[in-house]
Amino acid sequence: MRDRDVRTAVLTELDALHAGDANTRVVQEMGIWAGSVRVDVAVINGELHGFELKSARDTLERLPAQAALYNQVFDRVTLVVAERHADKALHIIPDWWGIWLASASNEQPVVLAPGRSNASNPNLQPVQIARLLWRAEALGILDHHGLARGFRSKPVEALTHRLAAELPLDLLRDEVRLALKVRQGWLGDNAPQQCKMPIHANLHPVE
Known part of the structure; x- marks a missing residue:
């Protein structure tokens, strides 16, 4: 069982789960922590759901370090793990993570089975959520909320800290998800199974 076989199974499953849902986008290799770390698959709709394979x-x-980072950003996380790793993984990930078990035999396609349901993340970190944004996106949101004055020439880190400090968490989450849904140029945006959102111009254009 190879990584690409598990990835294909996950993307196929997500495509079936969200077929016809214009409010959902599925993205591969989504960067977090200002793009320095990438989650294998992310589902973006009313929540931000990360899938680690x-x-x-x-x-x-690498799973303990990955978990520590994902725990700050994603509303939900699901670990898709080969059955041979499942017991060990349970001692690494938090209780609110979900688990899908991946199995395959005799060169057959990978089969996914539910192992544990996920729950909502109790420890979201606003500044890490804001760091999901590219600079133009962050500035556009600041401008939309009348917060861009004095920050138009600032580096992206200053913009994300201002967003995290000024916007309530739920509003910040909504704005970030909406920006991610309409973003163009994702690293993994050529996946044939990807659920596509309509692509519009800048969400909050900077004047």
Whole structure:
């Protein structure tokens, strides 16, 4: 079982789950922490749901560090893990993460089975959510809320900290998700199974 086999199974499952849903976008290799870390698959709709994939050929060596980062950003997280890693993974990830078990035999396609339901993240960090934005997106949101004065020439880190400080968490989450849904130029945006949102011009154009 290879990583690409698990990825194909996950994308196919998500495509079926969200078929016809114009409010959902599925993105591969979505950057977090200002793009320095990437989650395998993200589903963006009324929540931000990250999917981390661990095939039978993978190890769980990086999972503790990945979990610590994902825990600050995603409303929900699901670990898609080969059955051989499942018991060990349960001791690494938090209780609110969901689990899908991946299995395959005799060169057959990977089969996914529910292992544990996910729950809402209790520890979201506003500044890390704001760091999901590109600079133009962050500035556009600041401008839309009358917060851009004195910040138009600032670096993106200053913009994200201002967003995190000035916007209530729920509003920040809404604005970030909406920006991500209409973003063009995602690294993994050529996936054939990806659910597509209509692409519009800048969400909050900077005047």
